[in-house]
Amino acid sequence: MSTNPKEPVNRRNFLGAAARVAAMTGVGALLGKLAGATAAKGTVWQIDPAKCVRCGKCATACVLEQSAVKCVHAYAVCGYCELCTGYFGPEPNELTTAAENQLCPTAAIQRTYIEDPYYQYHIDEKLCIGCAKCVDGCNRYGNGSLFLQVRHDRCVNCNECAIARVCAGDAFVRVPVDQPYLLKTKPTTS
Amino acid sequence: MFRRLLHLLFGLLLLSATALAEQRFPPPDFESGYQLPTPTTPAPRAGLMQYADVVVLLSALALALWLVYRTRSRRGITALSLFSLAYFGFYRKGCVCAIGSVQNVALALCDSHYALPVTVLIFFLAPLTVALFAGRAFCAAVCPQGAIQDLVLIKPLKVPAWLETPLGLIPYLFLGAGVCFAATGSGFLICRYDPLVPFFRFNGSELMIGLGVAFLLAGLFVGRPYCRFLCPYGALLRLATLAAKWRVRVTPDTCTQCALCQHSCPFGAMREPTGMQKREPLKTSRLRLATFLLLLPVLVGLGAWGGSQLATPASKFNRTVKLAGRYVRSLTTPDRFPMELQRVEANPGPVLAKAEEIRQQFLLGATLFGGWVGLVFGVKFISLCLRRNRTDFEPDPGTCFACARCFETCPSERIRRGWIPAELETARSKE
Known part of the structure; x- marks a missing residue:
């Protein structure tokens, strides 16, 4: 100079x-x-499943037209209940895949037969809107193997997450970009 | 077959125990050789890619400086604007940007739990450092918000000074409010009310899309309305340019005082030579300056007092404070959406304590914000009283976006580029 x-x-x-x-x-x-x-690493947004109260705001508060939050199934935690309270609505007529029995508003849960009497429940992410209805059913009456996560193939990682701002459980946290998911794992039996 | 149903009924009875120390229904032992699938985890954008963003930012800044100071090319600036709009706007969806980074820095300074990504810090500092030396090259061609407005500008109208001066103070106030909210952990106002980001995402709330459309429609006739009358980072850059070492010069050699550059500037940044202005007597000017200098501490004090009065209502924008308030009210009257209160009801102590802490922070923050408002107004009054001497047409470095429009209207520049034959010019000057 x-x-x-x-x-x-x-x-x-x-x-x-x-x-x-x-x-x-x-x-x-x-x-x-x-x-x-x-911090040298960047951060991304994620939902802490332990704090999530399944209020359903993830479906509507995201800046994306279809929310970046989707339901994730931790199969290792699943009890493979015959009356899956994440899949079936309250008091289903019968335990079949008929639409009137399903809890999911978009039929995003695929039920496939494994062996008597077990079925596997798989989330079709194209259809899932992150409304947390199944998550609520599963957590209320079951093992809680269904839970919500920010899917990073969709999330645009806003500086301030629009869902975090309204999250009823204050469950949104910034996590390091190299550990971008907070998955539920099988609890260690004591 | 009905074992699971029985399990379920049993589970219902034990619902009150919400802690999931172990699974309610142990997973079955499959006999068909069924393998448990694992949930997929689509990766986010790689951490390294954000360093690519920084490299693009720094290169674009360097290129903008070169285009403004060396080649003086409006065409080059437009091309770089288009690139920045495509990359930072449509590809990166406007996040993270220098405008929003102010809040990350403020939050990192006040909240020790928040780790500021290095890349965000660079997004904050690089354009600011450039502005300290060479003016608002960032606004010229690197900022996507600026680029989208610059590209829609078709018929610039002059904003009268009585309107431009007060509107030009809004960015400072927005900056103060944004920093105050970010520092107390109450959210990023500047990001939330960025009217142009919905265009980058092709999505947004009705309010923000409406505001964005309004800004772009206004931008057809008023040059860069967001940059001039709202952008808080612009306010910061404007302050930095006060100390700028190199300034944009319209003419390559001598100013012929033709005022063509003044007409070409859509942002009202061109200042005319003081000889052309009507001036009041020196004594009146001095008296007025002294009055406003004395008034400055009064304005700051008044602002601080007003701010402290606003602290309680402002703190209600904070989620924790709002939640604590709802909890206290719900003890007497039932709440309409009790789900949000669950975590407070489980353990009210920490939330109420946190809310009180944030209220205290707001008392300080709002007082400082009020003082800042007083300071902004006071300094503006003083700067309006200052008499400056200019012999040539010069862009005001704080207002100038270095868009390079004026260069090509300057006759001296046109001769330098050979657009006007030099012999014509010499013939004219002989007459």
């Missing part, structure tokens, strides 16, 4: 230079203050 020989050092230039030095000192001080508070 050499001084321009054409420009004389007048009051204005001097004040400008002084202000610049002061501002750069301020920027330096800010950097020093923030040095301990920065």
Whole structure:
């Protein structure tokens, strides 16, 4: 930063230079203050399943037209209940895949036969809207193997998550980008 | 076959025990060799890619500086704007941007639990540092919000000074409010009320899409309305340009005072030579300046007092404070949406304590914000009283977006580029 020989050092230039030095000192001080508070890795948003109260706002509050939040099934936690309270609505006529028996408003849960009397429940993410109806059913009466997660193939990672702002359970947290999911795992038997 | 149903009924009886220490229904032992699937985990955008964003930002800034100061090319600036709009706007969906990064920095300074990503810090500091030395090159061609407005500008109208001056103070107030909200952990106002991001995402709330359309429609006739009258980062850059070392110069050599550049500037940034202005006597000016200098502390004090009065209503925008209030009310009258209260009812102590802490932060934050408002008005009054001496037409570095429109209207520049034959010019000057 050499001084321009054409420009004389007048009051204005001097004040400008002084202000610049002061501002750069301020920027330096800010950097020093923030040095301990920065993280080399970025963060992404995720739902802590332990805090989620299944209020259903994930389906509507996301900035995307179809929410980035979807239901995820932790098969290892699933009890493979015959009357799956995540799949069937309250008091189903019969335990079949008929639409009137299903809890999911978009029929996003696929029920496939494994062996008598067990069925596997699989979430079709194209159809799932993240409304948490099945999650509520499963957590209320079952093992809680269905839970909501931000799906990072869809999430645009807003600076302030629009769902986090209205989340009833305050369940949205920033997680490191290299551990982007908070999955439910099989509890260790004591 | 009905074993599971019985299990379920049993489970219903034990519902009160919500803690899931172990599974209510142990997984069955499959006999058909069924393998448990694992849930899929689609990866987010790789962490390394955000460093790619930083590289693009820094390169675009450098290129913008080169285009403004070396080639002085409006065409180049437009091309770079288009690229920035495509990359930072439509590809990166407007997040993270320098405008929003102000709030991340404020939050990181006040909340030790929040880790500020290094890339966000660079997005905050790089355009600011550039502005400290060479003006608002970021606004010229790197900011996607600026680019989208610059591209829709078809018929710029001049905003009269009596309207432009007060509207130009809004960014400072928005900056203060945004920092105050971010620092207390009450949310990112600046991101929430960014009217142009819905265009990048092709989505948004009705309010924000409506505002975005309004801004772009206004932008057809008023140059960059968001940048001039709302953008809080612009306010910060404007402050930084006060100390800028290099300034955009319209003419490559001598100013012929033709005022063509002033007409070409859609943002009202061109300041005319002081010899062309009508001036009041020096004594009146000095008296007025002294009055406003004395008034400054009064304005700051009044602002701070007003701010402190606003602290309680403002703190109700915070979720925790709002929740605590609802909990206290729900003890006497039932709440309409009790699901949100569940976590408070389970353990009210920490939430109520946190709410009280945030109220205290708001008392300080709102007082500082009020003082800031007073300071902004006071300094504006003083700056309006200052007499400056200019011999040539010069862009005001704080208002100038370095869009390079004026360069090509300057006759001296046109001669330099060979667009006007030099002999014509010499012939004219001989007459």
